[in-house]
Amino acid sequence: MYQIDFHHPSDVYFVGIGGISMSGLAEILARAGFRVSGSDSKASAVTAALEQKGIRVFIGQREENIGSQIDCAIFTSAIRQDNPEYAAVRKRGIPSLTRAELLGQIMKNYATSIAVSGTHGKTTTTSMIGEILLHADADPTLTVGGMLRSIGGNLRIGKSDFFVTEACEYTNSFLHFFPKIGLILNIEEDHLDFFQDLAQIRRSFREFARLIPEDGCLIINGDIPAFAEITDGLPCRVVTYGSREGLDYHAENLRYVEHAQPVFALHGPGGSVRELTLRVPGEHNVSNAMAAAAAADFLAIPDEITARALQGFTGTDRRFEYKGSIGGLTVIDDYAHHPTEITATLKAAGYYPHNTLWCVFQPHTYSRTHAFLKDFAQALALADKVVLADIYAARETNTFAIHSQDLREAVETAGGECYYFPTFDEIENFLLGHCADGDLLITMGAGDVHIIGENLLGL
Secondary structure, three states: OOOOOOOOOOOEEOOOOOOHHHHHHHHHHHOOOOOOOOOOOOOOHHHHHHHHHEEEEOOOOOOOOOOOOEEEEEOOOOOOOHHHHEEEEEEEOEEEEHHHHHHHHHHOOOOOOEEEEEEOHHHHHHHHHHHHHOOOOOOOOOEEEEHHHHOOEEEEEEOOOOOEEEHHHHHHHHHHHHOOOEEEEOOOOOOOOOOOOHHHHHHHHHHOOOOOOOOOOOEEEEOOOHHHHHHOOOOOOOEEEEEEEEEEEEEEEEEEEEOOEEEEEEEEHHHEEEEEEEEOOOOHHHHHHHHHHHHHOOOOHHHHHHHHHHHHHEEOOOOOOEEEEOOOOOOOOEOOOOOHHHHHHHHHOOOOOOOOOOEEEEOOOOHHHHHOHHHHHHOOOOOOEEEEOOOOOOOOOOOOOOOHHHHHHHHOOOOOOOOOOHHHHHHHHHHHHHHOOOOEEEEOOOEEEEEEEHHHOOO
């Protein structure tokens, strides 16, 4: 594997530089003195921000973008072998790294690197830990898979030995990392275009846990079935949290105030009890907060700082994000694109003041929609009314012959009221004619479905 020499900055080219993670890594290298450039398929606010920081960005990916001065190229897993820049790099023998390999090499430069893994909740929990470190004046470097309002983006470059990042299991990316502290929030079936089954996913998380050194710590959700299979024999300290007594951390006396904001008693090691208040809704965020608090305790951050940081945390973009109100209709946007995430979000919405709960859902990838069709239907049926957009293809072609009409039929079979429209314009017109004063509308999915709510609000 090619090794980046941080003592001798070189020319590095990012293929797909506009991605939320790639853009952050590009900025880290640029700040370290590397000559950074890259390309993306289309212009965006992210590419514009990179250009303002002196990073050259090509819009459109072409062979001629790959100059002779490039010392190393960085690719995401979404880049295919027929990509012209990928082919040019291979043809010219230019060394390359995956995004995950580069991130792992960056992590080596920090004494206390924290990697947050799990099928769900990575962005929120990473952000919570970042907020706690910021409140503790720890000056961390943060790379988040979403836009964190308190740092004005998805990246913060600090000067301390603290580095906090998400750790995604897709294509076994997180196995290239070097965490001092690792978190496993949950383990479920997902990314079945790469993994064969849940057993293989669990083996991947086990390998991730084994990366943590003896003087490090694994924080794991004790509600994961047979979680000891992940933790047995690890040399590092293991800390558990979850919904029941007997774990190192568990929550009791959960109640909701104002707009579905949770308040709960966190029971910790040694019989300690403290009350925590969150501004992000839902039981899933109570679980995320427990994981973040456990990490803070391992770092010996005082309880009052952790409590203040969590109470001040308002979430990241696209995680139950309040977008605005129009004509008495409240519009929320959420990134949920897995049945478990949809269930958590819609249950949280149940505590939010509303009359009718509308969910506009854009399925994400054909493989996921095909694999979880019935689970998606059961989850979406929690809403009063569901409106479906076409499936967002992302990196895939429709080899499964699956369509949003199939999901509509499944939602109706599960007892839900469901509609489908092939265009965003048709969805917006339908909503304008049917949503009423006092209703709650959630646009949901990992694609561009947020545009619908923004158009309704005139944003």
